[in-house]
Amino acid sequence: MKNYFYYLRRARKANKSQSLVEFAMILPVYLSLMCGVFDYGWFIGNKTLLTMSVATAVQVGARSEDAMATTMTNMYEIMITAPWPRLKMNTASGAGVITFLIRPTAGSNFLRTNGDPEAAVGSFGGFKGSPDETKNASRLLYAGAGTNAFNWQNPPRKIPGVDALDLVDGKVYVHVEAWYDAELVTPFQTAISWSFPDGIYDSYLQFSLQNPDIL
Numbered sequence: 142m143k144n145y146f147y148y149l150r151r152a153r154k155a156n157k158s159q160s161l162v163e164f165a166m167i168l169p170v171y172l173s174l175m176c177g178v179f180d181y182g183w184f185i186g187n188k189t190l191l192t193m194s195v196a197t198a199v200q201v202g203a204r205s206e207d208a209m210a211t212t213m214t215n216m217y218e219i220m221i222t223a224p225w226p227r228l229k230m231n232t233a234s235g236a237g238v239i240t241f242l243i244r245p246t247a248g249s250n251f252l253r254t255n256g257d258p259e260a261a262v263g264s265f266g267g268f269k270g271s272p273d274e275t276k277n278a279s280r281l282l283y284a285g286a287g288t289n290a291f292n293w294q295n296p297p298r299k300i301p302g303v304d305a306l307d308l309v310d311g312k313v314y315v316h317v318e319a320w321y322d323a324e325l326v327t328p329f330q331t332a333i334s335w336s337f338p339d340g341i342y343d344s345y346l347q348f349s350l351q352n353p354d355i356l
């Protein structure tokens with residue numbers, strides 16, 4: 142019996158280094174998986190928060206009967222303060238575009254304004270670059286060959302994914318788009334960043350109570 146326990150102790154001592162090597166091999170994989178789960182949870186949380194902020198801003202803008210400039214200011218405040226402090230929208234990490242649209246006649250095209258588009262389009266944040274670059278990142282861009290320096294300044298627009306039959310002629314719509322950097326927070330973010338998009342995007346369209354005369 143003594144010999145049995147003697148050989149057992151020797152075998153355990155001989156295998157100590159093997160266990161250490163196995164642990165060292167498994168540890169990076171385990172940490173990467175755990176950090177990946179945390180980063181994905183953080184990413185999904187940011188996406189949900191951005192979606193809620195966009196929807197809230199659109200609903201406030203759609204129900205407002207104030208002047209368009211006042212309505213835009215109120216929507217800016219919601220987009221910036223609602224997701225704070227987790228999402229800092231008015232920084233280089235976030236960006237947004239607010240657009241008031243009108244459908245003057247039957248068809249799929251919209252017009253932002255009949256005159257100066259500056260009055261009906263606003264932007265904030267620096268994630269997409271300058272204010273003009275941010276507005277130019279909008280998915281409501283003119284499909285033809287525009288004459289202005291930036292495409293967003295060319296008035297005809299189409300809303301992707303919206304059936305023209307669902308829209309009302311001569312009515313104002315408010316459209317909000319928002320972007321946020323897909324920032325990760327764990328030490329392994331460099332190793333897993335390839336599986337994340339460059340940024341989070343969300344948009345929302347809502348029928349507005351605004352008088353068509355504002356455009």
